[in-house]
Amino acid sequence: MEGEASNRDIRRHIINACIQWARIKGYSDSAGYLRGLAISAKDPVTLDELVQDTGYSKSTVSLNMNQLKNLGLVKRVVIPGDKRHLYAPITDPETIKTNMLDAITKEVQLFCEALNKTESDILAGRDDAKYLLERIASLRQSYEMGKKAIDFLRKQSLDEIKESLE
Structure with missing residues (x-):
């Protein structure tokens, strides 16, 4: 249980930094929050997982993830045979x-x-x-x-x- 709390704390720092980045750049807090989730996720995240994690509507998540993709901050990951939208942070x-x-x-x-x-x-x-x-x-x-x-x-x-x- 202690490791879970520590992991949540670490993710919170990243997410808060991404929300602050979004505010500075004039983007919505939701864009920053979603960017933080993508950065701190162990594996690529699905649109549905992001909706579930945030409570945002599917259209809000989709619009923000497309914006982050267009900004070159996340990429859409395609897995053959999987029609879900998966997103991962750009780390190169x-x-x-x-x-x-x-x-x-x-x-x-x-x-x-x-x-x-x-x-x-x-x-x-x-x-x-x-x-x-x-x-x-x-x-x-x-x-x-x-x-x-x-x-x-x-x-x-x-x-x-x-x-x-x-």
């Missing part, structure tokens, strides 16, 4: 690295586009916020350095990154 380090860098790249691209549009509006005389030009230049320089760091990390293997950190 290179895939995780790529997914993290892709997410950062999207954020950087979004913000750089906003900077460019704002600068164009100011230069076209559509705004009286010329003070923003200096701020935009500074932010653009920071984001360009960020892009270079991302490109550098993409080219490095995890072993090379690990070596440079030791």
Whole structure:
């Protein structure tokens, strides 16, 4: 019995961390909870098991698991002859690295586009916020350095990154 309680405590930490991740990223708590269950499960979990474990509706679980799949955080596991939807966490380090860098790249691209549009509006005389030009230049320089760091990390293997950190 003590081992079961300990296992539940360990799972709770992972699940709580995943719920916090979901909140930070603007996803639902249910997405974080489901991600935590997938990460902490010993084997791939079925859609029905997730419904039973969470009490969420089948449509809520299905939508959230599809979202997690599209984010590259879980994968659908296919077992020949088994028509159930099984899900497992993505654990391959290179895939995780790529997914993290892709997410950062999207954020950087979004913000750089906003900077460019704002600068164009100011230069076209559509705004009286010329003070923003200096701020935009500074932010653009920071984001360009960020892009270079991302490109550098993409080219490095995890072993090379690990070596440079030791």
